[in-house]
Amino acid sequence: MGRRSERLSKQGMLASDLAGEGDVIQVVSRAFDVLRCFEGHEARLGNLEISNRCGLPRSTVSRLTHTLTRMGQLVYLPRDQKYRIGPSAVAMSTSMMRGLQLRNLIRQRLQDVAEQLPGTVGFVIPDRFHLVYLEHGRAANALGLHEGTGSRIAMASTAAGHAYTAALDADVGDALLAEMEREIPEGAKLLRPRIEDNRRSLREHGYVVVCGLWSPHINGLAVPVWSPQYQTFVVVTIGLLSAMYDEARLHKEVAPRLLELSVAVGALLEGTDGDIFSNRMESKPLPVPTHNNKIVKTEDTNELEAGARRPRAARSLRTRDGRR
CATH class of the missing domain: 1.10.10.10 (Winged helix-like DNA-binding domain superfamily/Winged helix DNA-binding domain)
Structure with missing residues (x-):
């Protein structure tokens, strides 16, 4: 290269x-x-x-x-x-979205979590100062955030955006913040004071929590996942009503499920030679983590353990290509 x-x-x-x-x-x-x-x-x-x-x-x-x-x-x-x-x-x-096999599998896993938690579970990809929902899951009785496929959310005011920027190499993340300060200074004012705490949370816990920033009624939790196809981080995220899920409850009840979901999504992304949009994937079976009822453990080195395979955690990825 x-x-x-x-x-x-x-x-x-x-x-x-x-x-x-x-x-x-x-x-x-x-x-x-x-x-x-x-x-x-x-x-x-x-x-x-x-x-x-x-x-x-x-x-x-x-x-x-x-x-x-x-x-x-x-x-x-x-x-x-x-x-x-x-x-x-x-x-x-339309041509990019034609093949949906991989995204259907991801959507199923998002929906599985959404059936357990009354919020919106999303799979988003970065687009400059925003992130775009590629897929989402939502229970019939979901409350709070109601984003859908194709919706754009601000990077500076959402858990997904804070998790994404925290996962970037420091030089890339700082450069993104500098550009944000020039073009959307109000967004940079939200993100910059929290960037170091977000990086620390990602190192120690594997996820980032943001409470009441996008809306005083919504709390969010997000996990970045490395996409080998696009050489960037995608994000698994959830938004829930703050009246039902305060920060303590997010850590205790929501984080284990989102961490487990991120492992499943990471396994799908690494287990195919196709990409998120294309239908040109190899016919080999996709790996499906067999977690059953196990809770994902966060070790001292924060390596997320899956039943089938263990994709690389954001913190341990190679610095050379910008992954932490």
């Missing part, structure tokens, strides 16, 4: 790029920033709204939306004088 490829393997990003010093092509980066503004297929936004969301000059946004429209990534609506996601973007996302 070449030197540049080794650098790129650090959570799929370069610390220097995050600091604005790398060789990122800015026009490409800004085009994706524009597309990120459209949360959902029905979202309709004008250039001014996009400019406010992206923090880009309106003239720059105008050129980008014109180009993206010519490419079919956006559609212009003359009556509204707004844009919406175009057919090319829909076709691209």
Whole structure:
């Protein structure tokens, strides 16, 4: 692997790029920033709204939306004088989501936990300063957080985001925080004072707890899991009503189940040559941890033990490629 490829393997990003010093092509980066503004297929936004969301000059946004429209990534609506996601973007996302075997298996495990806990259990992947729900599980009587597949959540104000940033190598995490301070300073103010405590919690317990930050009524717990396919951390997380689950109860009752779930998800991610989106997976059977009723143990070195296999814990992963 070449030197540049080794650098790129650090959570799929370069610390220097995050600091604005790398060789990122800015026009490409800004085009994706524009597309990120459209949360959902029905979202309709004008250039001014996009400019406010992206923090880009309106003239720059105008050129980008014109180009993206010519490419079919956006559609212009003359009556509204707004844009919406175009057919090319829909076709691209649909083809990526076509194969669901692995994600179905992950969803089943999320749902198993959701049947035991009255909240929303999610499997999320990072997207710059946000995380996106790839799958979720929710019991019929679930209370509190009601996010669904495709929902975006802020990295700075959620347990999932705090767990993800805590799992990053210190240089990558600090660079991400520095970029956040420049672009969304209000988010950085939430995250920076807690980053060291989050890193310590991850080292000592294997998870991160965030109470009342996103909403005073919601407490969350999250576990980062290394994805070998994407060379970054994905996160297993749960949101619960704070009136029912205070911090002590999260540690005592919720943490063991989320740790066990993270081991199962990690085994699925490491046990296939396919990826989260594609249907091109080998036909070999996927490993299924046989925990039964065992509680996952947290040892002094915090190695999570599974019945079938033991994926690498976030803290013990190699520093060279950005994993802790």
